[in-house]
Amino acid sequence: MAASSDTVTPSSLRHAFGNVFSLFILILIGVLAFSIRLFSVIKYESVIHEFDPYFNYRVTQFLTKNGIYDFWNWFDDRTWYPLGRVIGGTVYPGLTLTAGTLWWILNSLNIPLSVETVCVFTAPTFSALAAWATYLLTKEVKGTGAGLTAAALLAMVPSYISRSVAGSYDNEAVAIFALIFTFYLYIKTLNTGSLFYATLNALAYFYMVCSWGGYTFIINLIPMHALLCIVTGRYSPRLYIAYAPLVILGTLLAALVPVVGFNAVMTSEHFASFLVFLILNVVGLVYYIKGMLTPKMFKVAVTLVVSAGLIVCCAVVAVLVALVASSPTKGWSGRSLSLLDPTYASKYIPIIASVSEHQPPTWPSYFMDINVLAFLVPAGIIACFLPLTDASSFVILYLVTSVYFSGVMVRLMLVLAPAACIMSGIALSSAFGVFTRSIKFASIGKQDDAGDIGNGVTQNHVVKPDRNEEPPKEKASRKKKKEKENVEKAPTATKKSERRLLMLPMEASVVAILLLVLLGAFYVVHCVWAAAEAYSAPSIVLTSQSHDGLHVFDDFREAYAWLSHNTDVDDKVASWWDYGYQTTAMANRTVIVDNNTWNNTHIATVGTAMSSPEKAAWEIFNSLDVKYVLVVFGGLVGYPSDDINKFLWMVRIGGGVFPHIKEPDYLRDGQYRIDNMATPTMLNCLMYKLSYYRFVETDGKGFDRVRRTEIGKKHFKLTHFEEVFTTHHWMVRIYKLKPPKNRLRGKTKKSKSKPTSTLSKRSATQKKNPWQ
Secondary structure (H helix, E strand, C coil): CHHHHHCCCHHHHHHHHHHHHHHHHHHHHHHHHHHCCCHHHHHCCCCCCCCHHHHHHHHHHHHHHHCHHHHHCCEECCCCCCCCEECCCCCCCHHHHHHHHHHHHHHHCCCCCCHHHHHHHHHHHHHHHHHHHHHHHHHHHHCHHHHHHHHHHHHHCHHHHCCCCCCCCCCHHHHHHHHHHHHHHHHHHHHHCCHHHHHHHHHHHHHHHHHCCCHHHHHHHHHHHHHHHHHCCCCCHHHHHHHHHHHHHHHHHHCCCCCCCCHHHHCHHHHHHHHHHHHHHHHHHHHHHHCCCCHHHHHHHHHHHHHHHHHHHHHHHHHHHHHHHCCCCCCCCHHHHHHHCCCHHHHHCHHHHCCHHHCCCCHHHHHHHHCCHHHHHHHHHHHHCCCCCHHHHHHHHHHHHHHHHHHHCHHHHHHHHHHHHHHHHHHHHHHHHHHHHHHHHHHHHHHHHHHHHHHHHHHCCCCCCCHHHCCHHHHHHHHHHHHHHHHHHHHHHHHHHHHHHCCCCHHHHHHHHHHHHHHHHHHHHHHHHHHHHHCCCCCCCEEEEECCEEEEECHHHHHHHHHHHHCCCCCEEECCHHHHHHHHHHHCCEECCCCCCCCHHHHHHHHHHHHCEHHHHHHHHHHCCCCEEEEECCCCCCCCCCHHHHHHHHHHHHHHHCCCCCHHHHCECCECCCCCCCCHHHHHEHHHHHHHCCCHHHHCCCEECCCCEECCCCCCCCCCEEEEEECCCCCEEEEEECCCCCCCHHHHHHHHHCCHHHHHHHHHHHCCCCCC
């Protein structure tokens, strides 16, 4: 008996080997997710990318140098001059605290990495964690095979790579992992009803709130799923355990984040979770009463409970409406309203509409960012309906909502990527299961046919033993065995027949598997190309390939280095808000506006100065104590993201606050032109002059390679600004404000002898607001 109990069955061996093999594949997927994001370091160097990451890097430096308490109380006087900014209360601290903790752990282990190195490799590290979280989430929905496939797809999907390459030190680097892990813990709690996982779910949601403002997607998607389960009659105690701790504990924790605070209970983005929580309690009470009362008493009790619940819900809705009625946006933030109404930003908040990543995507961008997954997603949706469970319905709802939001804002393609990978992983796993099963049953069927023929031949030559020679005990035992075999064979025979009905021909299955392998190979090639070429280049260092080799444009760092070494520490630099973070982090100089865009009036002031004639612009900048003005110009090398191409947004934002700036004044017959047909207002504005000053000296014609035309005004002089530095490729130009001219002694004497009325007029003109 001991020997029989210790024997290992083939199924247990297969299960153990499968677990080890799955772990090995997960490790390889993590390595793949990390390594495919290193092209930027290999091709360029270990450097921070884009614009926002430079602010995050600067904040992380401050955290590691001064500690957590100074970080929470840090008032940054080098941004938004003269207003400044309270950093601890206006940032999502998740990314900074994560990288700071990693740096502290590594240095505690005597691994002396710099803060910049930790920041560069934070995103690839969390990409591996996001792939593993995708495996856990998909495994809860459709099993291990689908989970491994989805994790492999997410590790390479270009949409996620674009925001998580090495050097992309932005909030999304850790937020996507937090998003997927929160969803996994919600599904895990929904499947198990464990309060332990519910508590972990609230903590994961808290980390998501700390990391990214997109946490509102979670706190609205999960209530939608809970309401869907209630409406479709799928309520269970497990749903209550999964939802209630998340709303209560998660909201309390979210209110601890300074940048969120009371917004967790006072803004319209969070009200849906509270309303669904009330509905869930009413439904739970109804089900609880139903198990205790007779049917007649239950009807009476349900009437009372539903009536009381409706009264409470109406009262809560009335309170919420009263809270948000005083707000012109009804308690919604500008970005939320832009998602609900795609035309809202272009009508009322041009600062949001001016950001390129807030524009709606084009159809080619879907193929670029998710590639063949767009064709596999419908098959995954069908597989989720066979059968439909609470977990699969959540994944379907996640996909539908993310498709809508990605269609409104191209930045939210990042939220669609995990849903597309999960659905595609389910589709591929189900398809491979059907095709391999078909090949297996086809081969088994051929063996059975051959076996039946062989058995028929051999049975004719076998001498049957005499049944009279058998003892009676053996006859009885043989009869019982036959009866058991007949009982067991009946259901197995029906299962085999059902499986054979779902079976495809072997040739078709082999061809289908080969086609799926080719599809996967195409996906891998596209993802590697996107990681190596499309998304690896840092915006601060640009390259161009031509017939005479590779050209590197390092003008941005050249300009910031000049500012750092040739200007005083307290000098103020004015530029468009795109370059504020980089100027503060790399040049260590005070800026007027930056990428935080929290003060629309301040940005409109800079836009008005750039749109005004030279003298009026000088007066505005001088009133802000500005010493230097920085403009980005791409007309010489063909860099399209320069300030001339962004200029109309400066006009629109400035005109939204200062009405004397009108967009039609800068357009000729509705067209934006910089050639000889441009309007006088355009040719005389500060942005035009600072961009094209001495440009005609480069080729004698003043040909703009971005706009592909000769400029209209070629020869002019600056009266209130002087050029102090232009980079090697003319991409960054820095100008200094000339000091105000001293009044001549003779003019001063004449002015004293003039009547009082003249003096009063002059003083009135001197006190005139330069922004009007």
